[in-house]
Amino acid sequence: MATETPEKDSNRKLLVVGLIIVLLSINGILIYMQQQKTQENEEQKEIIKVKSTELENQIKVFETLKADFERQSKELQSMGLTNDSLETRIAAINADLAQLRSFRNGSFSLADQKRFKDRAAGLESALKRKDEEIAKLQEANEELHTQNTDLRTTQNKLSDSITTLATDNQALSDKVALASKLEAQNVRVTILNNRGKEKDDDDLEFKAKQVDKIKIMFNLAKNEVAPKESKEIQMRLIEPDGSPLYNLAMGSGTFEHEGKEVFYTAKRDIVFDNTQQQVTFLYSKGAAYKTGKHTIELYSGGYLIGTATFTLK
Structure with missing residues (x-):
């Protein structure tokens, strides 16, 4: 059996070491790729979580807006007034809510988020203007109610005075009639x-x-x-x-x-x-x-x- 030379033995060691290095490199690459994938999955989950939270927040915002516009409608009705534009706006918000809820089963894109945020901002501005308008109407209505109350009080006093005067006149007439009776x-x-x-x-x-x-x-x-x-x-x-x-x-x-x-x-x-x-x-x-x-x-x-x-x- 032939004896291996030192040169061959050295080459074999180098080959083994190289192979080990290659394997370690491949394993490192695989580990890195796995980490990247895991990180991407986590990031994707976080993105989905953020989108879901944003969606639910938007739904709550529109539900609050709907409740406020319905409140305004009731306040106007309590004053004997109606506003068709409010009813139209409430119907539009119901449609928005239906669309937002449908995103729970689909994609709620950044464009959708911006669109609904802008719409909510516009609705909040309209809500604020309508609240100011209703406050003025309520103030005017309260003033009118006070005036009507004062008028009714005055009318009641006048009616009482007229009744008293009529009673006094009748009593006076009775006295005159009695005094003027023949004998x-x-x-x-x-x-x-x-x-x-x-x-x-x-x-x-x-x-x-x-x-x-x-x-x-x-x-x-x-x-x-x-x-x-x-x-x-x-x-x-x-x-x-x-x-x-x-x-x-x-x-x-x-x-x-x-x-x-x-x-x-x-x-x-x-x-x-x-x-x-x-x-x-x-x-x-x-x-x-x-x-x-x-x-x-x-x-x-x-x-x-x-x-x-x-x-x-």
């Missing part, structure tokens, strides 16, 4: 028989069947408050049983006294002249009178102004 003085009753013979209060001995007519005379007292004008005087001839004589054919009728409808026997229209003028009623029943105490009641303007009685036997 029958010296009421006298005489009896006429069918022959025209007359007997007065001091000589009422006629039998009821002999009476043909009843004559009532009185004077109207002086009254400086009562106006000189036409007056209507009603006479009630009340029989012993409490029933007033009433015959439409003989001029009877009704009038109001203390809120009730009252029957009268006869009436006279006179012109009050404040001279203590005399007024006369001459009444014929047209049938036999009842025996007993009869009552005469005289009224004018709804007031009882005089009474008298007489008795028939």
Whole structure:
């Protein structure tokens, strides 16, 4: 067996060393490439994470914008106002949100990010301007509400004053009416028989069947408050049983006294002249009178102004 020379042994060592160096270099290259790939993967993951965070932030921004524009719409509605442009903007934001959410399953590029950021900035500016406009409207509305409240208060006070004045006027009118009511003085009753013979209060001995007519005379007292004008005087001839004589054919009728409808026997229209003028009623029943105490009641303007009685036997 031939012995290897030192030269060959040296060459073999050099070859082994070279091979080891090549292998180490290749391994180093592979390790470097793996590190680069790992780094790229990490960077890609970080990019995806950043994009996802940016996307979610943009979605939140647009959701907040939508809520603010809906708030503005409600504030306008509370003042009785509508704004079609707000409704259109809200619909557009809904479309933007739908598009942004679709990027969760796709690529959210830098161009998309810039586009939506610019749109959000424009919407925020519009939101701010609309808030300022609504604030002015609310201020004007509050001022108008205050003015209306003051006006209603004034109207209520005026209404109360008018009511009080009307009440006072009515009370004054009632006092004037009461003060100006007529008064029958010296009421006298005489009896006429069918022959025209007359007997007065001091000589009422006629039998009821002999009476043909009843004559009532009185004077109207002086009254400086009562106006000189036409007056209507009603006479009630009340029989012993409490029933007033009433015959439409003989001029009877009704009038109001203390809120009730009252029957009268006869009436006279006179012109009050404040001279203590005399007024006369001459009444014929047209049938036999009842025996007993009869009552005469005289009224004018709804007031009882005089009474008298007489008795028939």
